[in-house]
Amino acid sequence: MGEEFEVSPSISFKKAAIIYIIINSICALVIYYFLRNSTQTIAATVFIALVIGTLLFWKFRVAIAFIGIVILLMTKTIDLKHTVEFMNLDVILFLIGMMILVGLLRRSGFFRWFLAWGLKISRFEPWRMLIIFIVIAAVMAALVDEVTSILFTTALVLDFSAFFKVKPIRLTMVVVLATNIGSSWTVLGNPIGILIALRSGLTFEDFLKNSFPIGIISLISIIILALLWMRRDLIYFKKRIKEASDEQLDNFLEDLGTVEDKKMFLISTIIFFGVIISLALHHRLELFMGLELNTMLVGTSILGAGLIMLWQRNIARELLMTEVDWWTLVFFMFLFAKAGCLKYVGLTDVIAQSLYNLSGGDNTPLLITMILWLSGITSAAADNVVVVSTFIPVIQFLNQQIDTPLLWWALLFGGCYGGNMTMVGSTANIIALGILEDKRGYHMTLRYWLKIGFLGAVIPMLIGTIGLIFYHFLFQ
DSSP: OOOOOOOOOOOHHHHHHHHHHHHHHHHHHHHHHHOHHHHHHHHHHHHHHHHHHHHHGGGGGGHHHHHHHHHHHHTTTTTTTHHTTTTTTTHHHHHHHHHHHHHHHHHHHHHHHHHOOOOHHHTOOOHHHHHHHHHHHHHHHTTTTTHHHHHHHHHHHHHHHHTTTOOHHHHHHHHHHHHHTTSSSSSSGOHHHHHHHHHHHOHHIIIIIIIIIHHHHHHHHHHHHHHHHHHHHHHHHHHHHHSHHHHHHHHHHHHHOOSSSSSHHHOOOOOHHHHHHHHTHHHHHHHHHHOOHHHHHHHHHHHHHHHHHHHHHGHHIIIIIIOOOOOHHHHHHHHHHHHHEEEEEEHHHHHHHHHHHHSSSHHHHHHHHHHHHHHHHHHHHSOOOHHHEEEEEEHHHHHHHOOOTTHHHHHHHHHHHTTTTTTEEESSHHHHHHHHHHOOOOOHHHHHHHHHHHHHHHHHHHHHHHEEEEEOOOOO
16 A cells, blocks of 8 residues: 655664764864854854764763763863753653653543544544544644654554554654644643743743644644545555444444543543643733742642642552653753753854844844744754754844744744654654554655655745744734
């Protein structure tokens, strides 16, 4: 069924290490040539080394992050106090709370029930099923986060493909694109969303008013693109579905949507949506109680996790240890510290001033376009969390010159939408392809991914650019 994709050649660790050292050495020389500042050169080189190391040695990214921080400290590029300050513990605390909450929701069977409900509505009509897979992937990303969403949608795609004996690769790719789009809808969808919210002062309501409408239009473009790209697959799906009996289809839905512990399902769902509502109202609650901005954004997440651990006290420690992705959170902390170091040594101010000068000064539409596309293209080359962490101090500097929240939305759209362009553009891409490789032996190549990933990034980025420029002229 459909077109086969290529198997990517492997590269030895020794060869990759040599390439890594050469690239970093060249980067250091080039950076120093332009900056003529040893402190800024060290900060930039260590940060680039982390980015390249993440791409070449994904399994060792935390070790690379650790070593890089020690180099920055030993060379006095940054001090210990600011290293800890730049680790963004408020972001980490928020993510810990949500991971615990979502972990129990997963154990309750909520996500499988949600997909079973959607497939039942589709009545197994292939084009409806494709749309439902896309919509569910986007909605789950917006409500729980892209990592949880892609873990479960990919697993469910594999179950679906195994049952109907179809290849899962194209459907998985489409689900990944939808996940990245949906992750821009709310603060919850992506670590870059909470990072931007906490550093910009934007609220959950702001996301719903500004990011969500543009995100919906972008998702519609992904649906149209997917229907065209998978038209032959849909014909094959229909053939396979017709070969299955009504009893087999009913059994598939029953197995998918069975809830073993209805009490856990009900209470965890109530707590989850209670947290979502509280997050949506967090700014109003802060105003009412006279609290510092975003206090309840972080507090609500931690409160929800606390209630979960009180209720499930027998497995509270297990929830904290197994449902929280400590590996990723530790990596984020050291990544944020290195990005903060770029600001500490003044390098991000240099970048921001250059962008401001290139835009000709107070040219907000051009700055919006530059930020969105620059962050989008760089997100295609590196994980979007890395890119956004780097750009945040740049946006903070630019907002001192042009006071507009639109630059923050440009950064959000660039990071989320640009992540669709390549296999390493976002964490969701990497996780989904890792599952396919582990469970089905599929190895993705860049050429194959670009067949839909390029348009899956460029079209939403165009929509985001046009939407933000429209906002600018509408509200100026």
